[in-house]
Amino acid sequence: MLGLDRVSKTYPNGTHALESFSASIPQGEIAVLIGGSGCGKSTLLRAIAGLDPASRGAVVLDGETITRPHEKIGIIFQEPRLLPWLTVADNVGFGLASTPAAERRAIVARALTRVGLPDKAGVWPRELSGGQAQRVAIARALVPRPEVLLLDEPFSALDAFTRADLQDHLLTLWADSQPTLVMVTHDVDEAVTLADRIFVMRPHPGRLFDEIAVTLPRPRDRVSTAFEQVKRDVLTSLNRSLDRTVPDREEKSLKGEAMWW
Amino acid sequence: MTAVEIASRPASDAAPVRGRRGRGALRRAALGLALPVGLGAAWELAVYAGLSDGRLVPPPSVVFATLWELAQTGELWVHTRATVLRVAAGFAIGVVAGTLLGALAGYSQRSREVLDPTLQALRSIPSIAWVPLFILWLGIFEESKIALIAVGVFFPVYLGVMGAILSVDRKIVEVGRAFRLSGPALVRRILLPAVLPSYIVALRSGLGLGWMFVVAAELLGAAEGLGFLLIDGQQLGKPAQIVAAIVAFAIIGKTTDWLIEAASAPFLRWEDRFGARAGAA
Secondary structure (H helix, E strand, O other): OEEEEEEEEEOOOOOEEEEEEEEEEOOOOEEEEEEOOOOOHHHHHHHHHOOOOOOEEEEEEOOEEOOOOOOOEEEEOOOOOOOOOOOHHHHHOHHHOOOOHHHHHHHHHHHHHHOOOHHHOOOOHHHOOHHHHHHHHHHHHHOOOOOEEEEEOOOOOOOHHHHHHHHHHHHHHHHHHOOEEEEEEOOHHHHHHHOOEEEEEEOOOEEEEEEEEOOOOOOOOOOOHHHHHHHHHHHHHHHHHOOOOOOOHHHHHHHHOOOOO | OOHHHHHHOOHHHHHHHHHHHHHHHHHHHHHHHHHHHHHHHHHHHHHHOOOOOOOOOOOHHHHHHHHHHHHHHOHHHHHHHHHHHHHHHHHHHHHHHHHHHHHHHHHOHHHHHHHHHHHHHHHOOOHHHHHHHHHHHHOOOHHHHHHHHHHHHHHHHHHHHHHHHHOOOHHHHHHHHHOOOOHHHHHHHHHHHHHHHHHHHHHHHHHHHHHHHHHHHHHOOOOOOHHHHHHHHHHOOOHHHHHHHHHHHHHHHHHHHHHHHHHHHHHHOOOOOOOOOOOOO
């Protein structure tokens, strides 16, 4: 269980990026954070990752408060961030330094096969396309078998076809061990395709505005009426989040949910 | 290279790749020699045709005859050895000091705030200004010459290492943090490989300055060394000996620079940069 208890973040320069975000995300759920620019999505993700700990509130994973990067938490960034001096295989095995070499090679080979790149083990990252590089980044993050995988707009720089392909691929990989996924995206289609729950956020400071459960069965038909209906719900909520006359969700509901977990 | 990597490279590809690389190296060497050989040949022809007497600027045939003569008598080896040993010692000291202080200043902001202003001020002092002080401190023999060369090598290496560390992509460092690397592991697995290309450039710059500073050191008083050959040639009116010593400097300097480049090449195959040769990986 990943618990976010009134997570707030104010940077040293005074920027108040995130205000009192609370949620409880059960193991294996796919949670998507969506919202306009400046609504604290990436700030929240970095707080969960332990890269930029919360100024106030707490991130709690299985009862343990997260204040620094943790072995149970993996992250995939917007850019693949592959280490250019390592081959693809060595990038994938980067988090397995303490694993015996033979075992590491076997794990890496399996992971590359799972992401559809078994023939790319020995090439340099510069020789990969954008989609291939992001697949390698996914493999690198999944190889240590994290309980929670964070994804910070990982497909935003890719073309629509590659993006849809990788979304499907991510779901296939997720099904292997079903880690909790927390994903930031600007893309409503992507959110509805992947999410069990969508958290709509609003800006200045970033905070939770709405929470939409997505109960469509997987694999999801992107052109079905039900899919379109959920998209409309999300878009409506996003529009309302930008309307300053609409009160925050927290203001409406916190009274009865102070002890939400 | 990992086993997975080795396994992924078809063995049958290796021979043609080696062949292409060999031909490429020969072509580059031929192109690099074209300009000096062409200029030398033109000057040789000009002297041969009587357009110049070649007394103050001797033609290549005279220069190489002088080099051959110096080699035959053993003088060339004695002077070359003395100069190479001085540069090697000064280079080693300058590299070690420049690397350590550059790494410290690059890695720690507090250290940088303490060290860098002073070192930048020292950097602007002309090399020749150190000579009287070094002679007073270290005497007129090898120590002062080596110290002068070390000063010349130190600053490009220091600046190169500090600048390289400061310019390491924060996002790459964050990957190391996300994988919970300890401080030493972060240095070994992220910072060192990331700064290596800039470090090699700094070493090559430092070595180039080392060769410049050894001339200054030997001009100021030496009984051996290629710099001594320069002074000797000037005082005895032997321009061919001066040019021969200059050619020896050029050949040895270029060779040592090539050695650094060749030794570092296997570690930089991953680079994705303008000018990288197609198929280099």
